[in-house]
Amino acid sequence: MTDQPSGFELQDHTADIALYVxxxxxxxxxxSAADGLYATIGVMQTTAEGRDHTLRLEAGDAESLxxxxxxxxxxxxxxxxxxxxxxxxxxxxxxxxxxxxRRTEVDPEASIFDREVKAVTYHDLAITRHHGxxxxxxxxxx
Numbered sequence: 001m002t003d004q005p006s007g008f009e010l011q012d013h014t015a016d017i018a019l020y021v022x023x024x025x026x027x028x029x030x031x032s033a034a035d036g037l038y039a040t041i042g043v044m045q046t047t048a049e050g051r052d053h054t055l056r057l058e059a060g061d062a063e064s065l066x067x068x069x070x071x072x073x074x075x076x077x078x079x080x081x082x083x084x085x086x087x088x089x090x091x092x093x094x095x096x097x098x099x100x101x102r103r104t105e106v107d108p109e110a111s112i113f114d115r116e117v118k119a120v121t122y123h124d125l126a127i128t129r130h131h132g133x134x135x136x137x138x139x140x141x142x
Contacts, residue, residue, distance in 0.1 A: 019139075022133050053101060074117060
């Protein structure tokens, strides 16, 4: 365990990869999970400065909301070749989120792709509070 206020750590998992994520706030947890998702894929470079883009999602609980948030980021990466960064949450209450992020296009020639993420799973997905921070382990299908 680390004393950093937020972050992520990749962990081996049978046939998949586990992504352990933590943050002092739900916002930090969600942003670190996004960073971890992208880091799982590789080291990506972008082509331009980017522009602001707003995402709005609703779900039945915080775990489903986190899953759907990451699935939306993954979908945009796979289908449009874009990354989101610098997340600014206007709303995040465990059932809904509204976040503005910088949307940039991936430069495939300058990027290093380590692995293909097929999907974000619900496997054992549970956000917990431990030592005053939020923690979750996500299983990514690779």
